Amino acid sequence: MTVQVLGVAVPVPLPRVFDYRPPPGLAVPADAVGRRVRVPFGPREHVGVVVAVTALPAATAAGLRPAHAWLDESPLLGGELLDTLRWASAYYAHPLGEVIQAALPVVLRRAQPPPVARGRHYLVTAAGERAAEAPAYRRRKRLLRLLALLATGPRTAAEIAEHVTRAGRLVDEALAEGLIEIVSAHLPTAPALIGPPLDPQQAEAVAAIAAAAGGYAAFLLDGVTGSGKTEVYLTAIRACIERGRQALVLVPEIGLTPQALRRYRERLGVPIAMLHSGLADGARAQAWLAAARGDAPVVLGTRSAVLTPLARPGLIVVDEEHDASYKQQDGWRYHARDLAVVRARALGVPVVLGSATPSLESLANVAAGRYRSLQLTRRAGRAEPPRMQVVDLRRQRLHDGLSEAAIAALAQTLERGEQALVFRNRRGYAPTLLCHDCGWYGECPRCDARLTVHRASRLLRCHHCSYETALPKQCPACGSDGLMPLGVGTERLEEHLAARFPDARILRFDRDSTRTRSEFEERYAAIEADGPAILVGTQMLAKGHDLPRLTLVVLVDVDAGLFSTDFRGPERLAQMVVQVAGRAGRADRPGTVMLQTHHPDHPLLRTLLADGYAAFAAAELEARRLAQLPPAVHLVVIRAEARDAAVLERYFAAVRELIGETAEVGVRGPLPAAMARRDGYLRRQLVLEAGSRAPLQRLLARHLEALHALPAARRVRWAIDVDPLEVD
DNA sequence: AGCACGCCGACT
DNA sequence: GTCGGCGTGCTC
Numbered sequence: 059m060t061v062q063v064l065g066v067a068v069p070v071p072l073p074r075v076f077d078y079r080p081p082p083g084l085a086v087p088a089d090a091v092g093r094r095v096r097v098p099f100g101p102r103e104h105v106g107v108v109v110a111v112t113a114l115p116a117a118t119a120a121g122l123r124p125a126h127a128w129l130d131e132s133p134l135l136g137g138e139l140l141d142t143l144r145w146a147s148a149y150y151a152h153p154l155g156e157v158i159q160a161a162l163p164v165v166l167r168r169a170q171p172p173p174v175a176r177g178r179h180y181l182v183t184a185a186g187e188r189a190a191e192a193p194a195y196r197r198r199k200r201l202l203r204l205l206a207l208l209a210t211g212p213r214t215a216a217e218i219a220e221h222v223t224r225a226g227r228l229v230d231e232a233l234a235e236g237l238i239e240i241v242s243a244h245l246p247t248a249p250a251l252i253g254p255p256l257d258p259q260q261a262e263a264v265a266a267i268a269a270a271a272g273g274y275a276a277f278l279l280d281g282v283t284g285s286g287k288t289e290v291y292l293t294a295i296r297a298c299i300e301r302g303r304q305a306l307v308l309v310p311e312i313g314l315t316p317q318a319l320r321r322y323r324e325r326l327g328v329p330i331a332m333l334h335s336g337l338a339d340g341a342r343a344q345a346w347l348a349a350a351r352g353d354a355p356v357v358l359g360t361r362s363a364v365l366t367p368l369a370r371p372g373l374i375v376v377d378e379e380h381d382a383s384y385k386q387q388d389g390w391r392y393h394a395r396d397l398a399v400v401r402a403r404a405l406g407v408p409v410v411l412g413s414a415t416p417s418l419e420s421l422a423n424v425a426a427g428r429y430r431s432l433q434l435t436r437r438a439g440r441a442e443p444p445r446m447q448v449v450d451l452r453r454q455r456l457h458d459g460l461s462e463a464a465i466a467a468l469a470q471t472l473e474r475g476e477q478a479l480v481f482r483n484r485r486g487y488a489p490t491l492l493c494h495d496c497g498w499y500g501e502c503p504r505c506d507a508r509l510t511v512h513r514a515s516r517l518l519r520c521h522h523c524s525y526e527t528a529l530p531k532q533c534p535a536c537g538s539d540g541l542m543p544l545g546v547g548t549e550r551l552e553e554h555l556a557a558r559f560p561d562a563r564i565l566r567f568d569r570d571s572t573r574t575r576s577e578f579e580e581r582y583a584a585i586e587a588d589g590p591a592i593l594v595g596t597q598m599l600a601k602g603h604d605l606p607r608l609t610l611v612v613l614v615d616v617d618a619g620l621f622s623t624d625f626r627g628p629e630r631l632a633q634m635v636v637q638v639a640g641r642a643g644r645a646d647r648p649g650t651v652m653l654q655t656h657h658p659d660h661p662l663l664r665t666l667l668a669d670g671y672a673a674f675a676a677a678e679l680e681a682r683r684l685a686q687l688p689p690a691v692h693l694v695v696i697r698a699e700a701r702d703a704a705v706l707e708r709y710f711a712a713v714r715e716l717i718g719e720t721a722e723v724g725v726r727g728p729l730p731a732a733m734a735r736r737d738g739y740l741r742r743q744l745v746l747e748a749g750s751r752a753p754l755q756r757l758l759a760r761h762l763e764a765l766h767a768l769p770a771a772r773r774v775r776w777a778i779d780v781d782p783l784e785v786d
Numbered sequence: 787a788g789c790a791c792g793c794c795g796a797c798t
Numbered sequence: 799g800t801c802g803g804c805g806t807g808c809t810c
Contacts, residue, residue, distance in 0.1 A: 066810080071787055076810040100809040101789060122810050772806080 061119045062086045065110030066097055069159040069167070073151075073762050075109055079124040086111060092133025092140055096126040096169050105169050107135060107158050109144070129171055135161070136350070138404050139367045145404075146397060151694075151758045151778045152390040160390050161365035165343035173343055179212035179241050179353075180229060181329050186237035187320055204228055205237060209319070211331045211345050211354065212241050220340060241329055250296065250327035253289055260290050263432040267294045270408040271301065271372070276399055278379075278420050279412035280672075281434030282443075283640030287412045290434070291375050292325050294410065299328055299355045303372020303407075306349075307358045308394055310381035311335070312598070314360055316579070326356060333359030333366060361386060364394040364401065371405040374398050379411035379420060380633055382783055391779045395420075414640060415633040415671050418679050422689040425679075444611070444642040444649035446667045450658040458554035459546030464612045464652050465558065471610040472562050472590045476647070478610035479593045480551055481638055483618070485568040486510035487550045488543030491518060493533040495540035500530075504738045511543045512570070513553075523737035546614065552594045559592065567595035597634075599641075611642045611651045620660050623732050624786050625687045628662050632674050635666060686747070688781070694746040694754050695785060696765075697731070698776040699739040706740050709770040713744060716764055722753035732786030739775070745785060754780075 064086070065075045078097055080086045087093070090108050097106045103126065135143070135158070143161055147154040159167055166172060182190075182205050189195045190205040200222050207213060207221050219225040232238040256264060263279060267290075270277075281287040295305040309318065314334045323330050331345040331354035348354040352369030359366070361384055376384070376398050384394040395411060402409035411420055411429070423429040437443065449461050457465060459482070471478045488511040491500040500509035502520035509518040511529065519526040533541055543550070552566040565581055572578045578598070585593060585605060593599060593608075619631025635653065643649020655663065666674040683690040696713060700706040710728040717725060724747045731741040748754045758778070765771065765778075 063810090068809085069787095070809075072809075074810090078810060097810085099788095102809090769806080 059116045060113040061116050063112050063114045063119050063122065064090065064095065064108050064125060065112060066095060066106035066125065067109045067155040067158050068097060068099055068104045068106040069155045070099070070104070071153050071156060071766075073153050073766055075154060076106070077112075077114070077122050079119055079122050081125045081127050084128070087128075089133050092135040092137075094129040094134055094166070096129060098123050098126060103169070105129065105167060106155065107140075107162075109140065109154065109158075129169060131171075134166065134172065134350075136367050136369075138371075138401070139365070142397070142401050142404050143365075145400065146390075146392060148759065149755065150390060150392055150780045151762055157390055160362070163343040163346045164339045166346075172347060173217075173340070179214055179329070180208055180218065180233075180238050181212045181241045182208040183237060183239050184320075184324060186232070187323075189235075189237050200228055201232060201237070204232060207341065208238055209316075209332075210337065210341050211348060212329045213344065217340070217344060251324045253292060253325055254286075256289060256293065257286070257436060259434050259436060260286055260293075263290045263434065264293045264297075266430065266432055267373075267408055267410060268297055271298070272406070273408075274403045274406050275408045276402065276423070276429040277408065277410045277432050278416055278424050278429045279410050279432045279434070280416050281412065281414060281432075282437060283414045283636070284437040285414075285434035287377070287414075287434060288321070290432075291377065291410065291412065292322070294373060295356060295375065296326060298372040299326065301372060302370065304349065304352065304354065304368050304370050305356050305373040305375065306363065306366060306368060306371070306398075307356065307375045307377065308363055308384070308398060309358065309360060309377045311360050311383040313378060313381075314358070319358065322356065322358060328355040330354070330356045330358050333357065333363040335360060335362075361394040364397045368405070371407050373407055374402045374405075374409040376409070376411045378413055380413045380415050380417040382630075385783050387783075388777075391777070391782075393781060396781070415636045416675070418629055418675060418682065419689045421675050422679060442648050444639050444651050446639065447650060447652045448658045448663065448667065449652050449654045451654050451656045452658075457558075458550050459614050459654075460551070460554065460612070461654055464614075464654065467610055467650065467652060468555070468592060468612070469559070472559060472592070474609075475590050476609040477585070477591045477593065477605065477607040478612065479595065479599060479605070479608055479638070479641060480555070480612045480614060481595060481599065482546065482548050482551055482614040483596050484510075484545070484547045485549065485570050485596055486519065486521070486547035487513040487553070488545045488547055490544040491529075492542055492544045493535060493538065493540050494542050495538040496533060496536040498533050498535035499544075504735070506733050506735045510547065513543075513549060522733065548594050548596060551614065555592050555594065563589065563591040565591060565593050567593060567598045569596070569598070572598065605641050608641050609643050609647050609649045611638050611649065613638065613651070613653045616653050616655050616663070617657060620655070620657055620662060624784050625682070625685070626783065628678055629675075632662070632666050632671060632678070636671050691747050691749055692751050692754055693782055693785060694758065695779040695782045696744040696746070696776065697741065697779060698728075698743075698774040699736070699741040700774040701739060702773075703740055705770070705773045706742055709768070709774045709776065710742060710744060712768050712770040713765065716761055716768065717746075717757065720753070720757060723748045723757050743785070 064078045066078055068076050090111050093108050094105055143157050147157040186205050203222055298305045331348050333345050349357045350367040357366050376395050379395050386392050399409055424431045449463050454461050468478050490508045491511050500518045502525050505522045507522050510521055512519050516529045517526045518529055548568045552564055556564045619627050639651045642651055665677050698709050726745040728742040728744045
């Protein structure tokens, strides 16, 4: 005598599935797998997802607790997505319950039935999008809220009513003014705008992707900045929609701008379900469900959008595939680009990874024949590439970090009425405060890091924890007046430039000056306004946005990237240089990029500047092979942190003993992390390396349960990072 | 991770 | 006498 038992993935950090008797009363539905259930868990209750139904002897099942209730009338997670999540749970050695929870929108993690979406759907029109930005509409707050809501995807009247009061009348008004329209989710909402004609290389790329439709194929679309990668995506997506299939498009965090969304919407003429981190819970759930029902022809989103269920999948696109924001950096540390390829294979659809500066991983996959390379080498309808100029800083007099040559170039740019970007990846006034008399410098009491001088707010701040203290006037050690800020941050650059060019607009972009997305958009709009300006900024300005009036870029200090402790430093630097250079001289005028360095003869810089990114990448791949670093080898890092050094020591001793000696997997460490102490926690890592993934996977699978069961693990915060981006 | 249970120190 | 410190065990 056997009875049916539910295998339930519960969102707890335990690497196993829990068995329950079905909820009392009803028979177990045939399609139980993928439905959510409320289950008792110790003294609490959780929402779990059924991942298996098995038959167990009645006597065994009697010892199990019954699930409390079903939450779904049909499976919420379909076959392919659940299979991919199962695979990912094993691959990333992360508990399935937490993996599944990460894939579910917040609303669906709660013990409630899924929100219903029914009735007519409304969507903002192109006129409505223009109105949302027009000054004349600024005072119509409720209308603007409606337009913003409908800009994220089609909504029903009922959904709109959740966001604005007296929704019915507002919707009627907006309809009458042509700002919104009724859409049937499956049909194009507007005639798609016709794009520029494709050049032969673009047409060839589109044809290759089209030829692969209906089956799995992976492409690396390797196209220089301005070669029209987006046109290739748009054409391929359009073809996908016309075949009645859905396209999933991933963009980096910084890339999902209103301009980008509008371009997709206008050119594709269909509703686009948008998924990004800033979305309200309800809106995110609606977009997710629309994708799952097949109502959204295009799903556009950042990292976690790769976990969206698709009813009619046809194509996956990953834009700027080299971007580090695709890797989740805490909890379940998945890589969205890699998962996109895994999903494409499982779904039997083509996947296109695009970049002007492909990751070395993807280039290695091309070399190994796993991805097909599609090259775009021509800059479409534009001036020649920017002139790259190395500024040798040795024996030069510097003015707050800027060379005479850079200042002269900035002055000329302003005189011509053009815009310049001064790029420096350190915010604050100066990275260090030093006493010239006794050698004291400001250190964080909780981290192995120096305190950054923030002059405007008169603070010394740690950029790695929340520590801050008043900026001292005298040296805390010797009491002298010899304190001096050492080094240059964006704040100092801004101050210097403002003093030197008092009539120019100086706009600073960093986390201190630009905290929110709306602040960014506001300042960004100021750039687009006419007239000369100097933009001073960090990473924030390095990618994504079009800066059409920019003709000069000054990279204040590239040396940090040349001598980084992390093995990906050179790759990151090269990508940054090429991406920033891509911002220069976009319009009618060719641009100039000035790289300030104390190492003008560094082979990395020479190769990159003389022969381009592809040559750099080939050289760097060879260097990684010789050094036995990824992608030549594969890595897994076990990280842990604790306040007490002895506790940390004991933990890693236990892990090492557990793993033991293996022939196929090299074990290094535990090594102190680059910042061995952070926010009061000591941090170390154990590096596992092997020539292929299989032995690493076997080792993880073999020891995973024991790793969780380790008594020493209770005293530390630990995590497994498969394919880590940083090993410092 | 939570949360309970359990066994030793300073307090109303 | 008990309130509460955090070690240890368990979660179907």
